Amino acid sequence: MNLSPCQKASILIESLPYIKTFYNQTVVIKYGGNAMINDELKQTVIKDIALMKFVGMNPVVVHGGGPEISHMMKKLGKEPKFIDGLRVTDEETMEITEMILLGKINRQIVSLINENGIKAVGISGKDGGMIQAVQKDPKLGLVGEIKKIDTSLIDTITEKGYIPIISPIGCGENGKTYNINADEVAGRLAAALGAKKLVLITDVKGVMKDQRDTSSIISHIKTAEIRKYIEEEIIGGGMIPKIQCCFDAVTMGVERAHIIDGRKPHSILLEIFTNEGIGTMITT
């Protein structure tokens, strides 16, 4: 798209009210593994996040990486197993999970942001004892349920001008490490940080009534309707922890949660800087 200088200037001017609304506000972005499709799309997501920081917002990124964990498990001869969208995690799976999330994906995101002139710091929920967890369900092994979040490390990173990039791993009693669904971390963190918005980037247009029909997208869901959608099996699989995390975030004070399509270039900016209202919005 070739825009004239005048058109470019008017786009900037139209963004001003949004920049003002979000100035110095925290926006938690969950960047899901299924949305990390190719390098080009990754670059556009990263540039959007860098731009948010440049205009004075405080983006906090929680990343996933489920498909890469499954890929490595298979390479090592282990078959991934999920119950209600959560990975059954034995000790070896936990090691693989930490290696892929913190050792690979977190490092990649930090490098990409740094390349765009903004500095990022990569941590997991174990750093500074940030995310305290307990076992969620013995059936799931080392899958954690968040008990407590200490945001002081994130506050410090943000105050110093860096973007925190967080791997969804928590710590428990006796030095235990827990695998926590990234949506759950993002939702709870958004609430604990008093974020204005939670944005979940995934690989579908949003929540759909019928997944085979993209025009059946539900643009607004109120928390009171969520249980019905799950009971009627309209929402299933990986969408369950996603919608649950939106529920938690908005009932704990986050104004709005959005599930948006990371395959659409600049979906975060369209969500924040325009009235287009892409994806599914969740409010109380």
Ligand SMILES: Nc1ncnc2c1ncn2[C@@H]1O[C@H](COP(=O)(O)OP(=O)(O)O)[C@@H](O)[C@H]1O
């Ligand atoms: N009603 C629904 N609308 C859209 N997607 C749904 C729905 N119910 C279940 N899903 C599934 O949820 C998936 C998104 O969750 P997940 O694969 O865990 O994504 P991510 O890796 O981004 O966290 C979709 O790809 C789709 O298969």
Ligand SMILES: CC(=O)N[C@@H](CCC(=O)OP(=O)(O)O)C(=O)O
């Ligand atoms: C307990 C649990 O399921 N943890 C997730 C953590 C990563 C994640 O959530 O990645 P996505 O956002 O890409 O799905 C997992 O092991 O896959």
